[in-house]
Amino acid sequence: MTDTQTKVSSFWPRRISWLTASLALLTVASFIAVSGPGRQYPISMESSRGSGVVAPMAAGVPSYDTGVSNEQTGDGMTSKTLYPYPYPYPNPDAPITDTREFLKVYYNASMRTRDVQELTRRVETTVRGSDGRIDQESSSPQYGSVSFAIPQSRYDAFRTELESFVGNRFLSINISSQNLLPQKLSIEEQQKQADTALTDYRAARQRTVNVHANTAQSLKSKIDADTAQLLVLRAQTQTPQTLAEIQAVTDDRTALQQRLVSENASYTAQLNNADRNIKNAEDWQKAVQTQDKTLLDNVATVTGTVSIQWISLWDTVLLYLPGFWIPFIFFVLTLLSFLNDRRRFARE
Numbered sequence: 001m002t003d004t005q006t007k008v009s010s011f012w013p014r015r016i017s018w019l020t021a022s023l024a025l026l027t028v029a030s031f032i033a034v035s036g037p038g039r040q041y042p043i044s045m046e047s048s049r050g051s052g053v054v055a056p057m058a059a060g061v062p063s064y065d066t067g068v069s070n071e072q073t074g075d076g077m078t079s080k081t082l083y084p085y086p087y088p089y090p091n092p093d094a095p096i097t098d099t100r101e102f103l104k105v106y107y108n109a110s111m112r113t114r115d116v117q118e119l120t121r122r123v124e125t126t127v128r129g130s131d132g133r134i135d136q137e138s139s140s141p142q143y144g145s146v147s148f149a150i151p152q153s154r155y156d157a158f159r160t161e162l163e164s165f166v167g168n169r170f171l172s173i174n175i176s177s178q179n180l181l182p183q184k185l186s187i188e189e190q191q192k193q194a195d196t197a198l199t200d201y202r203a204a205r206q207r208t209v210n211v212h213a214n215t216a217q218s219l220k221s222k223i224d225a226d227t228a229q230l231l232v233l234r235a236q237t238q239t240p241q242t243l244a245e246i247q248a249v250t251d252d253r254t255a256l257q258q259r260l261v262s263e264n265a266s267y268t269a270q271l272n273n274a275d276r277n278i279k280n281a282e283d284w285q286k287a288v289q290t291q292d293k294t295l296l297d298n299v300a301t302v303t304g305t306v307s308i309q310w311i312s313l314w315d316t317v318l319l320y321l322p323g324f325w326i327p328f329i330f331f332v333l334t335l336l337s338f339l340n341d342r343r344r345f346a347r348e
Helices: 002-009 018-035 116-129 152-162 181-235 240-299 313-320 325-344
Strands: 063-072 078-084 103-113 133-139 143-151 171-179 301-310
Touching: 103 116, 103 152, 103 240, 116 133, 116 143, 116 152, 116 301, 143 152, 152 301, 181 240, 240 301
Parallel strands: 103 301
Antiparallel strands: 063 078, 103 171, 133 143, 143 301
16 A cells, blocks of 8 residues: 555655746647637738629710600600610620630738738739729738739739748638620620611611702702793783782792791701701710720729738747647647656655
8 A cells, every 4th residue: 555655656756847837838828829819810802893884974965856746846846855865784694605714803901910010011012013903902011902003904913923922820811803795795795786877877767868958859849840931921911810820820839939948947947856866876886895894904903902911920930830839839848847856856
């Protein structure tokens, strides 16, 4: 019984070294620190941005002729109401047979560093060196952020340089892209409609000109004929029958002249309406072309944000030794130091 008690008590050395005690405290402290709730970092990541193409609204909104006469003018004629042309809207069901890609890329990165302000300046220099534009910038000892836009052609070189600033453990990348093919298809459909409308309006105007020319020529021919007949009748002996014929021809010529005046007035109104429709169709066509250029410029631009956070030495160590590796290492060192204490300070 005495031998057993002696063996149990001899497991502990006569005294514990300061190294063993310190390692034991570090083991407990690191275990508590690792087991605690994770720290939250103010990461500003833009998951999405607006990708629709907004139609430019000029002062004179393009409109089209509905062909419905519903407004009475002062001269007794009717004019046609003009309504705004419908601007293109994205069609979510692009056919699978169309394999074109108009990818709008959004790039977002989060970096951790010991010198936030210096890294923020390097990011800004890289953006400007890539022919890019700084949209928003903020910098402090703890946090920095740079929102930017760069040409698509410089995107790969920009990424390579930017992502070389910090190691992989200190870098987080989030890239998203959207194919703007539905918007492109809608714009192309609107372009066809605008071209067709412009062609139709120009053809309608030419028909109006041709019809008026024929009508006016016919009326003028009849008026000239009546004028010539009046000259003949007035040269004859003025009998009651001759006077009656003169009066009839005069009345006919007056009616023809009134018809010609009305025809000219109607022609002027129709021509003005046709010119207005052509102008509106041309404006519509230009607006669609502007939309197409805006969409292509949007696709050719990569936008994004780089967020930069300060990192402590403890968090740096945790990146290399995640989880419970640190308390485990301290535990092993404590155990080795304890065994060494047993060897050095064994009980007699």
